[in-house]
Amino acid sequence: MMDLRRTMLFIPGNNPGMLQNGGVFDADAVILDLEDAVSPQEKDAARLLVAHALKYVDYAGSERVVRINPLDTFGLEDIRAIVPCGPDALLVPKVQCAADIEAAARAVALAERPGQKPVNLIALIETPRGLAEAYAIATADRRVVALALGAEDYTAAIGAQRTPEGSEILTARTLLVNAAAAAGIQAIDTPYTDANDEAGLERDTAFAKHLGFRGKLTINPRQIDIIHRVFNPSAKEIDWARRVVAAIRQAEAEGSGVASLDGKMVDAPIVNRAERILQLARLLGLREEEGQ
């Protein structure tokens, strides 16, 4: 499903076995990686493997994203080789400013075949300058559908210590969510890099949802169910959303724009939040009784 990006599973672009099996995990998106999962001497081989996977591997319902290299290294070569193979989107790493996106968008337009479905861009924000310019990046081109946070590179660049709790990335997360929201696109959170810490992943994902992220970069298939469970609206949320909509309808019928539900005020922003929950539940085919 195209606009659902609860999980975006990284698959190293130099690993034929993982590329082959990447469609069986039901991730909302797969990210075939040509950048940091691939060493410099393997870049050419990985590009061929990823091009082949896009043509021949069935990634089922997953959006097919390729993480290219930065434009000042192998990025333009990646675009020329990968775009004609028909990915849904490119994840552009180390984006610093609007001009980087404009350059990527120009190269993509040149590489697209006539009649090809336009290739979207997702900007990976993982440098101090990229974060400072996140809104300009998000609005630099219509192809940009999401901003994602890359906290490993970002914390290394600012000289912060990475912790499982993530206090060092709170500001980066909220700035990124705000920039994406201002541009009307999605915010996708940084991966949780300890694939064996399920409780930590669940906590970190719940916090990301609380901050406004719509999904999370994912490094291991075992993380997928946990992340989906967190981002799916719970039965309680769906029930609340239905009662909000019912309350406002009744108030409107009585000529008022404000309702009361369990003693709390219900007005337009609360109704918008409720409608978003119901829309997501419908998209996921969840009914109230099926939520977690």
Ligand SMILES: CC(=O)SCCNC(=O)CCNC(=O)[C@H](O)C(C)(C)COP(=O)(O)OP(=O)(O)OC[C@H]1O[C@@H](n2cnc3c(N)ncnc32)[C@H](O)[C@@H]1OP(=O)(O)O
């Ligand atoms: C900061 C960054 O830039 S992050 C982005 C770049 N990083 C990556 O792409 C890392 C991707 N992830 C991985 O390589 C691995 O999941 C690791 C290294 C994190 C953990 O490896 P392991 O502990 O061996 O994984 P695990 O034991 O869970 O593997 C189980 C199965 O899932 C497969 N698998 C693991 N990760 C992935 C993946 N990302 N995509 C597809 N298949 C995977 C394994 O091949 C294995 O398959 P098998 O049972 O058929 O042999």
Ligand SMILES: O=C([O-])CC(=O)C(=O)O
């Ligand atoms: O894999 C990711 O997107 C995360 C990343 O690059 C980073 O944290 O630097």
Ligand SMILES: [Mg+2]
């Ligand atoms: Mg990175």
